[in-house]
Amino acid sequence: MSRAASQFGIQLAPLVALAVGVAVPFLLDSYTTFQLATALSYLPALLGLVVITGLGGQIALGNGAFFALGAYTTGVLIKSYGWNELATLPAAGLLAFVVGIVLGVPSLRLKGHFLAVLTLCLAVVAPQLFKHFESITGGVGGLGIFLADPPSWVRIDATQRNYLIALAIAALSFASTRAVIRGHIGRALRAVRDNEAIAASLGANVTHLKVAAFAYSAALAGLGGGVFAIVIGFIAPDNFTLGFAALLIIGLVLGGKDSEWGALNGCLLVVGIPLYAAKIDQTASGLVFALLVLTATFLAPAGVVGLTRRLAGYWGGTGDAAPNRSANAHLTGLHDAGAAAGHCHEGK
Numbered sequence: 001m002s003r004a005a006s007q008f009g010i011q012l013a014p015l016v017a018l019a020v021g022v023a024v025p026f027l028l029d030s031y032t033t034f035q036l037a038t039a040l041s042y043l044p045a046l047l048g049l050v051v052i053t054g055l056g057g058q059i060a061l062g063n064g065a066f067f068a069l070g071a072y073t074t075g076v077l078i079k080s081y082g083w084n085e086l087a088t089l090p091a092a093g094l095l096a097f098v099v100g101i102v103l104g105v106p107s108l109r110l111k112g113h114f115l116a117v118l119t120l121c122l123a124v125v126a127p128q129l130f131k132h133f134e135s136i137t138g139g140v141g142g143l144g145i146f147l148a149d150p151p152s153w154v155r156i157d158a159t160q161r162n163y164l165i166a167l168a169i170a171a172l173s174f175a176s177t178r179a180v181i182r183g184h185i186g187r188a189l190r191a192v193r194d195n196e197a198i199a200a201s202l203g204a205n206v207t208h209l210k211v212a213a214f215a216y217s218a219a220l221a222g223l224g225g226g227v228f229a230i231v232i233g234f235i236a237p238d239n240f241t242l243g244f245a246a247l248l249i250i251g252l253v254l255g256g257k258d259s260e261w262g263a264l265n266g267c268l269l270v271v272g273i274p275l276y277a278a279k280i281d282q283t284a285s286g287l288v289f290a291l292l293v294l295t296a297t298f299l300a301p302a303g304v305v306g307l308t309r310r311l312a313g314y315w316g317g318t319g320d321a322a323p324n325r326s327a328n329a330h331l332t333g334l335h336d337a338g339a340a341a342g343h344c345h346e347g348k
Contacts, residue, residue: 014174017264021167025160033163037231039271040166044173044224046251046263048217051177054257055186056213057193062103062119064245065126066096066218070225071235075143076136078229085147089169089226096222097215104214105207123245127237142236145229162231169227173220178260180216189213254296256303265304269296 021040025033045063052060070092077083077091107118130137137143150161180186191199192206200206229235251270256262273296277288300307 014178018167018171021171022164025156025163030157030159033159034231035271035275036268037159037163037166038228039267040163040170041224041228041231042248042251042267042270043170043263044220044227045248046255046266047173047177047260048220049248049252050257050260050263051180051186051189051220052213052217053252054259054262055181055189055193056210058210058213059113059116060119060214060217061116061245061249062122063217063221063248064240064242065122066100066221067225067228067244067248068126068130068235068237068240069099070096070222071229071240072130072137072143072225073222074226074229075145075235078145078147079143080136085230086165089223092226093219093223096225097219100215100218101211104211104218107214120242120245123242127240130237130240138236140237142234142238145233145235147230147233166227166231169223173223174260174264177220177263181258181260185209185212250293252303254293254300254303256305259305262303262305269304 024036028036045067048066049060049063052058073092073095074085074088077088078085083091103122107115131139133139147158147162149158150156154161156164188199188204189209192204192209196206232239247270251266252263253266254269255264255266273292274285274289277292278285280288302310
């Protein structure tokens with residue numbers, strides 16, 4: 001296959017995936033559509049992790065907390081204030097973005113396991129906070145979210161409507177993250193990840209890049225949480241425990257941490273594998289799930305996307321040639337890190 005044809009296929013793939021996604025609710029049963037909508041609600045949060053962890057190299061475990069914040073923002077605005085469900089989603093993303101900035105400035109001065117511990121604390125504390133403010137969040141009893149059925153002239157049911165909302169937000173999140181990954185900001189983040197000192201010496205404002213990545217990741221998680229509240233129709237603190245934060249990380253690892261396609265694969269796997277595990281053994285589905293995840297991790301340590309790239313390399317006769325090009329890519333990223341900083345100073 002020629003390089004031009006390969007590039008055309010890469011550009012066309014998102015449109016093909018979107019077309020398939022639009023057709024899904026009209027081809028599959030209601031239960032499967034609901035499960036896929038749930039998976040798509042996780043996608044923005046996983047895309048956020050791709051940016052902050054895959055590109056930025058920061059071990060952040062707090063996206064579950066921002067996901068919960070977005071879910072409760074949507075839930076409270078719909079139930080207590082009568083907002084339209086679509087109008088609540090920008091509010092959910094914006095609030096998570098603002099909180100992400102507030103927490104990102106001090107937290108991203110930490111590195112490695114220190115940052116991991118701090119963001120892990122966010123995931124632990126968040127459910128307790130939602131339990132405490134019972135008058136707003138419903139406390140332990142949770143919050144029921146009741147939406148009106150779609151108008152009859154639309155000719156779709158509530159499950160299909162919720163799925164299409166999830167698909168629209170997932171597609172927008174996918175497109176924006178794809179632009180970040182392929183743009184100079186993504187290359188600058190890779191440069192900071194690979195050699196922070198050199199990136200800083202070229203003029204990159206490392207703190208600004210990290211805080212921006214953290215806030216962007218938080219905003220996407222908040223959007224995903226808002227979609228989750230719409231799709232599920234009920235939220236409670238127990239939906240967002242430490243186990244949920246771990247589920248997002250598992251999705252990132254299974255799919256591939258440095259690609260938007262990895263996030264898409266990951267969200268489908270973390271919903272699909274438990275369903276498959278329950279079919280194998282209903283009484284030990286958790287154990288089966290863990291074994292399946294471990295097996296997948298050993299077989300594809302770089303995730304589904306990494307395995308696909310490796311197979312494509314061997315199929316094309318290049319083997320592991322891709323890693324050999326990384327040095328040039330890193331130099332380009334270091335240049336872009338400096339360029340990004342230069343644009344910021346010019347803007348001022």
